[in-house]
Amino acid sequence: xxxxxxxxxxxxxxxxxxxxxxxxxxxxxxxxxxxxxxxxxxxxxxxxxxxxxxxxxxxxxxxxxxxxxxxxxxxxxxxxxxxxxxxxxxxxxxxxxxxxxxxxxxxxxxxxxxxxxxxxxxxxxxxxxxxxxxxxxxxxxxxxxxxxxxxxxxxxxxxxxxxxxxxxxxxxxxxxxxxxxxxxxxxxxxxxxxxxxxxxxxxxxxxxxxxxxxxxxxxxxxxxxxxxxxxxxxxxxxxxxxxxxxxxxxxxxxxxxxxxxx
Amino acid sequence: xxxxxxxxxxxxxxxxxxxxxxxxxxxxxxxxxxxxxxxxxxxxxxxxxxxxxxxxxxxxxxxxxxxxxxxxxxxxxxxxxxxxxxxxxxxxxxxxxxxxxxxxxxxxxxxxxxxxxxxxxxxxxxxxxxxxxxxxxxxxxxxxxxxxxxxxxxxxxxxxxxxxxxxxxxxxxxxxxxxxxxxxxxxxxxxxxxxxxxxxxxxxxxxxxxxxxxxxxxxxxxxxxxxxxxxxxxxxxxxxxxxxxxxxxxxxxxxxxxxxxxxxxxxxxxxxxxxxxxxxxxxxxxxxxxxxxxxxxxxxxxxxxxxxxxxxxxxxxxxxxxxxxxxxxxxxxxxxxxxxxxxxxxxxxxxxxxxxxxxxxxxxxxxxxxxxxxxxxxxxxxxxxxxxxxxxxxxxxxxxxxxxxxxxxxxxxxxx
Numbered sequence: 001x002x003x004x005x006x007x008x009x010x011x012x013x014x015x016x017x018x019x020x021x022x023x024x025x026x027x028x029x030x031x032x033x034x035x036x037x038x039x040x041x042x043x044x045x046x047x048x049x050x051x052x053x054x055x056x057x058x059x060x061x062x063x064x065x066x067x068x069x070x071x072x073x074x075x076x077x078x079x080x081x082x083x084x085x086x087x088x089x090x091x092x093x094x095x096x097x098x099x100x101x102x103x104x105x106x107x108x109x110x111x112x113x114x115x116x117x118x119x120x121x122x123x124x125x126x127x128x129x130x131x132x133x134x135x136x137x138x139x140x141x142x143x144x145x146x147x148x149x150x151x152x153x154x155x156x157x158x159x160x161x162x163x164x165x166x167x168x169x170x171x172x173x174x175x176x177x178x179x180x181x182x183x184x185x186x187x188x189x190x191x192x193x194x195x196x197x198x199x200x201x202x203x204x205x206x207x208x209x210x211x212x213x214x215x216x217x218x219x220x221x222x223x224x225x226x227x228x229x230x231x232x233x234x235x236x237x238x239x240x241x242x243x244x245x246x247x248x249x250x251x252x253x254x255x256x257x258x259x260x261x262x
Numbered sequence: 263x264x265x266x267x268x269x270x271x272x273x274x275x276x277x278x279x280x281x282x283x284x285x286x287x288x289x290x291x292x293x294x295x296x297x298x299x300x301x302x303x304x305x306x307x308x309x310x311x312x313x314x315x316x317x318x319x320x321x322x323x324x325x326x327x328x329x330x331x332x333x334x335x336x337x338x339x340x341x342x343x344x345x346x347x348x349x350x351x352x353x354x355x356x357x358x359x360x361x362x363x364x365x366x367x368x369x370x371x372x373x374x375x376x377x378x379x380x381x382x383x384x385x386x387x388x389x390x391x392x393x394x395x396x397x398x399x400x401x402x403x404x405x406x407x408x409x410x411x412x413x414x415x416x417x418x419x420x421x422x423x424x425x426x427x428x429x430x431x432x433x434x435x436x437x438x439x440x441x442x443x444x445x446x447x448x449x450x451x452x453x454x455x456x457x458x459x460x461x462x463x464x465x466x467x468x469x470x471x472x473x474x475x476x477x478x479x480x481x482x483x484x485x486x487x488x489x490x491x492x493x494x495x496x497x498x499x500x501x502x503x504x505x506x507x508x509x510x511x512x513x514x515x516x517x518x519x520x521x522x523x524x525x526x527x528x529x530x531x532x533x534x535x536x537x538x539x540x541x542x543x544x545x546x547x548x549x550x551x552x553x554x555x556x557x558x559x560x561x562x563x564x565x566x567x568x569x570x571x572x573x574x575x576x577x578x579x580x581x582x583x584x585x586x587x588x589x590x591x592x593x594x595x596x597x598x599x600x601x602x603x604x605x606x607x608x609x610x611x612x613x614x615x616x617x618x619x620x621x622x623x624x625x626x627x628x629x630x631x632x633x634x635x636x637x638x639x640x641x642x643x644x645x646x647x648x649x650x651x652x653x654x655x656x657x658x659x660x661x662x663x664x665x666x667x668x669x670x671x672x673x674x675x676x677x678x
Contacts, residue, residue, distance in 0.1 A: 048522055076340050142534075146340075149525060150533035185543075225533075228343075228350045235351075236521025243517055247510030250503075257503040261298060261495060 036182045038153040038160040041215060045222060046155075048237070051230050052223050054086040059202050060220025061085070063213050066200050068144060071136060071191075073124035076145035077224050080118040085223065092118060099123050137177045139190030148218070148225040155222045157183065162214035165193040287498075289476070295494035296501055297482035299663050303377075304480060304501075305508030306370035311468065312509060313363040318461050320356040321405075328408065330454035332447035335410035336535045354524040355516075360402050361527045362516050364550035367395060375581070376602055378590030379481040385582040387474040392578055394467050399551065401460040404453040406548060411532030416545045418445050418453070424558075427565040444538065484662045485590025486655055493659035544619055552616030553609050559620045560632035570632065577639045584639055586647030594653040598646045605638045 040046075044053045061082065064074065079096040083089065096116040101123055104111035116123065124143075126132035133140050142150075151157045160183040168180035174188060181189045195210045202208050223229065268274065268283070277283050287293040327346050329338035342349035371391070374380055380388035403421060407414045422439050426432040441448030479488060488494055495501075519527065527549060531542045547555050557574045561567040577584075592599040608631050615628040656662035 076344060081344075146533045150530055152530045154530075232350065232354075232521055232524070236517065239517050239521060240514070243510060243514045247507065247514060250507040250510045254503045254507045257499050261500065 035185050035187070036160070036164070038156040038183055040156040041159055041211070043155055043215075043219060043222070045219065045229060048233060050233055052085070052219060055204060055206070056216045056219040057085040057223055058087065059200075059204065059206060059212075060216035060218070060223075062203060063195075063200055063217040064144070064220060067194050067213075068217065069122075069125060071125060071132070071141040073126070073141075073143045074122050074145050074224060075124060075143055076121070078119065078121045079116060081224075081227060083118075084227065085220075089118075096120065137190060141191070144221055144224070146225050148222045150225075155218050158221065159214050159218045161189075162195055162218065163211060289472075290502065291498045292496040294476070294497040295488075295491070296480055296497045297488055297493060297659050298495045298500075299482050299484065299659050300480060300501065300504075301483050302504075302508060303369065303373040304482075305505055305512075306366045306373060307475075308505045309366040309508060309512050310363060310370055312512075313359060313366060314461065314464065314468070317356060317359050317363060318465075320352050320359065321458070321461065323352050324356055325458060328454075330408065330447075330451045332410065332450055332536070335408065335450060339409045351520070354520045358516065358519040358524060358527060360405065361519070361548070361550065362512070363398065364402070366512070367398065368550070371395065372606060374481075375605075376592045377481055377483060378485050378585065378587070378592065380582045381585060381590050382582070383478050384474070384481065387471060387478075388582060389579060390467055390471040390474060392575065394464055394471060396575060397460055397464045397467065399554075401457055401464070402548065402550065404457040404460075406532075407450065407453050408457060409532055410450060410536045412534040412536060412540075412542050413529045413532040413545070415445060415536035415538065416542055417547055418449065420545055421547075422449075424564075424568050424571075427568045429565070481590065482659060483591060483593060484656055484659055485593065486659060486662075489658050489660075546617055549613065549617070552614075553612035554616075556612040556616035556628050557632045557635065559616075560625075560628040574635065577636065581639060581643065584643045586644045587650065587652065588647075589652040589655065594655055595646075595650055596653060597650045598643075601638060601642050601646060605635070608634050608638070 044050060044056070064072075068074075079092055082092045082095065087095070096118060099116040099120075099122070100113045101116045101120050102111055103114050106112055126135065129140055148154050148158055153160070161181060164181045164183040166180055166182050168174060168187070172180060172187070174180060177192075178188045178190060179192050180187055195213045197210055198208050199210075200208045200213060206212065226232075268277075273283060284293070324342065327338065327342045327349065329335060339353070342353050344350075346352075374388065374391070403417070407418045422436055422445065425439060426436045428435060437443060439449070440446070441452060482488075525533075529546065529548075546552070554571050554574055558567045558571040561570045587595060587598065589595055592602050611627065611631045612635065615624055615631060618624045620628070656665060
C-alpha cells in the first residue's frame, strides 16, 4: 500500500523530531552560564563492574581528617564503618580514640568527655551552624556525608571543583575572602583552595600531588555517600544475568505456547 | 468453560463453597477469551499492576523504618540507606519503581489513545484509568516530599501554593493543607498518612477498572469488535505466557536503574536536607510530571495556569465524545494517525520545557506546545473525525491476522 509507506516515513520523521528533543534534554544544561562542565579523571568505582580502590579510600580518609575536617562535618559516618574500607579493628579503634565525644549523663547527672568508640559517629568540627558560619566568614561549610550525591555531576564535579581553582581574569571582581573556581556555579566560592602539593604526608608513602589528593578524597567521599555501591553493583550483575536468562526462557515458552496460533 | 476441570477433592470442596477457582479462571485463566491479535503494547496493563504491587510492598517495608517528622525524616532515610539490611535496595526499588510505574502507565494511556480504546463501550473503563492516573500523580508527589530534602520541601511549596490561586478561599485552603502557616512537620505527617493510604485507593479503582474491562473485553489493534470465538484465544496460556515474557523485559529495564543508575531519575538537590531559608536555583518535579508543569507555567496568570493544568487532564475525560470518528483504531485513520504522533512529540516537548527554566525561548515554545495540546483534543479530534475517510476495515480480527501472513490458514483452524 502506497499510503502505508507514506505513513511510515511520517512516523520516522516524528520519531526523529522527538529523538532530537530527547538528545537536547539529555545533554548538559546550558542554563548555568559559563560554568565549566565537570571533567572526569576516570574512577575505579565508575561503570557496571566498578569497585573502590582500598588505597584511595584510606588515603582519602586521611585527606579528610587532615584537611577537610577542620571545617566540614561528616555526620553520617560512624567509626565502625571504617572497618569496611580495609582498616583493621585495632586501627579503627586507634583512629576513634583520637576524638573526644560528649557522653552522659553519668550517675551524678553530669555530662562527661570520653574518647570515641567504634559505635560513635565522627564528631563535627563545630558545635552548631552559627559557630561554623562565625569561623568561616559567614559561609556554612556543608556536611560532606552526601556531598557527592547532592551535587549535579557527582564525583566528577567534586574532583573538578577541588582542582579547579584559578586566577580570575582581570574583569572579575571577587568578594572579600572569596576564591575563583572554574567549576563552581557563579565562580565565587567561599572555600579557599584546600589542597596543596604535599599538604598531606600519606601513611602509605604515595606522593601527595594535588591531583592525587583530590582523587583520593573524592573516592572516599563517594564511598561515604554510597557505602553499599560495591554490594549494589555486584548484586546487579547477578540479577542481570538471572533476568536475561529467565527472559530468554520465557520468550521460548511464549513461542512454544503461541506456535499453533501463528 | 465453567470451572477448571479438577478432580482434586480439596479444590472441589472449596469451589462448592467459594467459587474462587472459576473466578480466577474467568479473570485471567482459560475461561477469559481475549482477542487473538493483541500486540506487545497490551502488556502494559498487567505490568502496571505488578509495578503497583512492587510499590506497595517496598513502601510498607520502608514505612517500618521511616520517621515522618521534620527533624528526623531526612536522617531516617539515611538510616534506611546505611543501617537497615538491604535498605538501600528497598529504597532504590521504591524510588525508581515510581518512574517505572509511570512509564508503563503512560505507554498504556497512549496505546489507548492510538487504538481508540476509550470509545464506546469503554468510556467508563477509560475514566477509571484516568482516575488511577490522577491518584498516582497525587501519591507520587506526596511520596517525593517524604525524604524531606530540598526538592521535597520546595516542590511541596510550589504545588500546595497552587491552591492559593483559588479566589477568596485560596489562602485559608493552603493554611488548612499545611496544618499551619508554613510547610513543616504537620504537613509532612499528613502527606505520609495520605501517601500510605492512596495506593490502596488505587488498588480499589484498579479492581473496578478490571471489572469494567471484563464486561466488553480488551480492545485490539484493529479496533473492530470480536465477532465470535474464531477471533479469540483463551487468556491462559496465551496471554499469561506473553505477559510473563514482557515482565522479564520490564524487570531488566527496572534492574538497570536500581543497580546501575539509581539516582539518575531523581534530583541531586534532594540529598540536601530541607532548608526553608534557601530556595534551590531550579525547582523541578520528577520527569513524569514535567509536561503538566510546563502547561502550568505556560500561562502567565497563576489561576489560569492552575486551570490549564487541570484542564490538561480534564480534557482526557471528554475524548470519548470529542473523537467523532466511527473507526476506533488510528491504524485505519490515515490523517488522524499522523496527528497522534505529533501529539506524542508535543507532550515530549512539553516535558523538555518543564525541565528547563521558564525564560527566553523556552516560554514561547512552552506556550506553543500547550496551545497545540489543547488544539489536538478540542479541534483536531472532532474535525478530523468528520472529514477523514478511514481505510477499509478488515472483515474480522481473524481475517486481519490471516492478511498479515503470520502463518498458514490451516494453523489458525487448528487453533480453534
